[in-house]
Structure formats: C-alpha cells, structure tokens
Amino acid sequence: MQNQPRLSAGDQILNWLTTGVGRLLASIFVPLVTFLVLWRGFIFLRDSNAPQFIIVVVAIVWGVGGVALLYGVSNWLVEKLSGEWVRRLQPFIFIGPAIAILFWYLFLPTIRTLILSFQDGLGRNFVGIENYIFAFTDRVMLEAFRNNLLWMVLGTGFSVGLGLLIAVLADRTPFEKVYKAIIFMPMAISFVGAGVIWKFVYAYRGEGVGIQEIGLLNAIVIGLGGKAQPWLLLPPINNLFLIVIMVWLQTGYAMVILSSAIKGIPSELLEAARVDGANEFQVFFQIMVPTIQSTLLTVTTTIVIFSLKLFDIVRVMTGGNYGTNVIANEFYLQQFTYNHSGRASAIAIVLLIAVIPVMIYNLRQFRKRRAF
Incomplete structure (x- = not known):
C-alpha cells in the first residue's frame, strides 16, 4: 500500500476551506476583515492633512468601492455554502450593514441619552428623576x-x-x-x-x-x-x-x-x-x-x-x-x-x-x- 503524498500547509488550508465549517467561518471572517479595513480607511481619511479635494475623491472611491467589495465578497462566500446556510446567511449580507449602522447611530446614542437623563448638567453625578x-x-x-x-x-x-x-x-x-x-x-x-x-x-x-x-x-x-x-x-x-x-x-x-x-x-x-x-x-x-x-x-x-x-x-x-x-x-x-x-x-x-x-x-x- 503506497503512502499518500504529504500535502503542503497551503493545500491543507485550501482543503479545510472547502468544508462546510471552513466556508461558514470564512463567510464571517472575510467580511469582518473587509469592514475593519474600510473602518481604518475612514479613520485615516478623517485624520489626514491632505488637500480637501483629494480627501473627497478618495473618500468617494474608497466608500463606494469598499462597500461594493464588502457586499460582493460576502455574497460570493455565502453562495459557496450549502443551500440551507445560504438561506440562513444571505439575508444578513444585505441587511447586516443597515442593522449595524442603526445600532451604532441610533440605538447606542439613545441608550447614552437615557443614561445622561439621570445625571446632572455636566453628566458626572447621578440625580435620579x-x-x-x-x-x-x-x-x-x-x-x-x-x-x-x-x-x-x-x-x-x-x-x-x-x-x-x-x-x-x-x-x-x-x-x-x-x-x-x-x-x-x-x-x-x-x-x-x-x-x-x-x-x-x-x-x-x-x-x-x-x-x-x-x-x-x-x-x-x-x-x-x-x-x-x-x-x-x-x-x-x-x-x-x-x-x-x-x-x-x-x-x-x-x-x-x-x-x-x-x-x-x-x-x-x-x-x-x-x-x-x-x-x-x-x-x-x-x-x-x-x-x-x-x-x-x-x-x-x-x-x-x-x-x-x-x-x-x-x-x-x-x-x-x-x-x-x-x-x-x-x-x-x-x-x-x-x-x-x-x-x-x-x-x-x-x-x-x-x-x-x-x-x-x-x-x-x-x-x-x-x-x-
């Protein structure tokens, strides 16, 4: 019985990614990394000292291209999964960013406002109702x-x-x-x-x-x-x-x-x-x-x-x-x-x-x- 050829580390990773679990984790990890890259780009543009016109152009290209890349990569990865996981995850690919934006810009500020409403004018001491x-x-x-x-x-x-x-x-x-x-x-x-x-x-x-x-x-x-x-x-x-x-x-x-x-x-x-x-x-x-x-x-x-x-x-x-x-x-x-x-x-x-x-x-x- 001949020994099976030993796979390289890269081939092992590729084989693992083709499994159901690997695809599922990749469909979550890759969009998350893409989102973090977009976020760091936003921070860079916000703190940059470049001319305003260049910042605007880069922001438009970065924003539109980055969002399109985020949706495209996420959707492509999810479609590689089995039919059941596609039905479960694909809706979140499209509504997920909207939910994240609502959570960050609506829900969290509301909670913070509610907490501040029980504090004094400077927001330091608790004053009840x-x-x-x-x-x-x-x-x-x-x-x-x-x-x-x-x-x-x-x-x-x-x-x-x-x-x-x-x-x-x-x-x-x-x-x-x-x-x-x-x-x-x-x-x-x-x-x-x-x-x-x-x-x-x-x-x-x-x-x-x-x-x-x-x-x-x-x-x-x-x-x-x-x-x-x-x-x-x-x-x-x-x-x-x-x-x-x-x-x-x-x-x-x-x-x-x-x-x-x-x-x-x-x-x-x-x-x-x-x-x-x-x-x-x-x-x-x-x-x-x-x-x-x-x-x-x-x-x-x-x-x-x-x-x-x-x-x-x-x-x-x-x-x-x-x-x-x-x-x-x-x-x-x-x-x-x-x-x-x-x-x-x-x-x-x-x-x-x-x-x-x-x-x-x-x-x-x-x-x-x-x-x-």
Whole structure:
C-alpha cells in the first residue's frame, strides 16, 4: 500500500476551506476583515492633512468601492455554502450593514441619552428623576407641551384637510398639473428658508423708530383700513401665525400622496355610486375617504410626528420667545445655551416617548390592513 503524498500547509488550508465549517467561518471572517479595513480607511481619511479635494475623491472611491467589495465578497462566500446556510446567511449580507449602522447611530446614542437623563448638567453625578420632574413641572416646559399639542392638532388637521380637499378638486380641472405644482412648490424650500420668507410677511417695526417698516400681512391690513400689528409678539395668536407656515409647507406633501391614492380608486365604483343617486358629498365621505383610509393614516402620522419634533420654524421666527416655545427648541436651549446635558437628555427622551405611541398605532393599523 503506497503512502499518500504529504500535502503542503497551503493545500491543507485550501482543503479545510472547502468544508462546510471552513466556508461558514470564512463567510464571517472575510467580511469582518473587509469592514475593519474600510473602518481604518475612514479613520485615516478623517485624520489626514491632505488637500480637501483629494480627501473627497478618495473618500468617494474608497466608500463606494469598499462597500461594493464588502457586499460582493460576502455574497460570493455565502453562495459557496450549502443551500440551507445560504438561506440562513444571505439575508444578513444585505441587511447586516443597515442593522449595524442603526445600532451604532441610533440605538447606542439613545441608550447614552437615557443614561445622561439621570445625571446632572455636566453628566458626572447621578440625580435620579430630577430632570424628568423638571420636564413635567417647569412652566416653560408646560408651555412647550401646550404649543406642541396645538401644532399637532391644528397643523396636522389643516395640512391633511387642505391637502385632501385640493387633491379632490384639482383632479377635476384641466390645469391639474399647474395647480399641484404651485401648491407643492413650498416643499422644495427648507424649513429655515420658509421661516425667513414668512418673517418678511409678518414683519413689523413700530412708528417710534422712524419710518415704519411693515410686511405683506400688515400692508394688507393697512390697505383695508386697519392698523399694523406685531403679529409674532402677541401670544397666544402668534402660535397660529407660525402654524400657518407649517400648513403652507406640508399641504403640498399631503396633496400629492392623497391625490395618488384617489386616482387609484376604480372609476367604476364612483360612477356606480352616482348612478345609484349618491351626491358628491356622499361619494366623498362614504366611498373616497374609506377607500384611502390607510393612506390618510400614513400622511396624518407623518405630519403628527413632524409637529412633535418641530424646531426650525420656531427657532428662526421667534427663538421660542413670546409664548411660542416647543419641546425641540427647549431641548436645544438646555443643551447649547444653558449647557445642561441632563435636562436636555430628559427632554429628548420625553420627545421620543411622545412619538412612539403614534408609530405603534400606525404599525397596528397597517397590520390590520395587511399593508406588510
């Protein structure tokens, strides 16, 4: 019996890699090494003193090429496994990086914020629920809660209501595209830009400083025989004038989404209702609205969450003064003006808790309608 030729170390490694266990470990080890190489490259680019243009070009090539390499190598290795392991591991090849990013940039910061919310302003000493007591008892915070509720009810109601009304009416005109383009146009403007624009609309400078400077709204009031008013300095109606900006921005979004849903309603269904004697109001409330109920829920939920997190408009227009403060603006003030990270963290957690029930309700409604 002849002796088998002795395999070299390289051949032994190759034979081991062809086994099931070897392939499994390789499918985990190689992507991990690739990810670490990409991470070290990011650190190098971040700390490099090279010209900015070169860093940008290298970052784009490194980032896009590295991610493509990471996915390609990982997928190739997994496909070398048996069918059962391919079914188990391949989904994680594509969702794994997304999960890692969410864990690093969302879950961990949330946990850190939660820990800081039980500490003092410098984040050194444990103070228990003192920051949460401040969040729910301080006069300014109670005012912010009231204003956010006002934004949520009136802002969301008018945005969704006007968006739905315009979607229905514009669908019946020959100039539908023109009207929708005009109404949707504010969505192309940033919230800060919208605040600056409307600050000119509400502009007012009293008569005691020389020539009176007025905005568009005061010009209209004076033209009608009235007197110019400092609209943003008159609580609580100044909140209503700020909510108008949100409605101006969000109505176009609601209109486009709801218009798409309305166009998806079978025309035969609407014609059958009209033939049976239903008037336009009955067609609208008994057929259109129930049919697009899931879309209405999605749009409403999105705008409600936006109203809870509202910051830009208030910050630009009033800075939260004159009774217009909101939760997100108070968080900004506590963190960056008063340098109290404990209170700021507690406010951030309160805001997160306020958003969660809306999201849970939305998910439950989707599950009932088998949306996913």
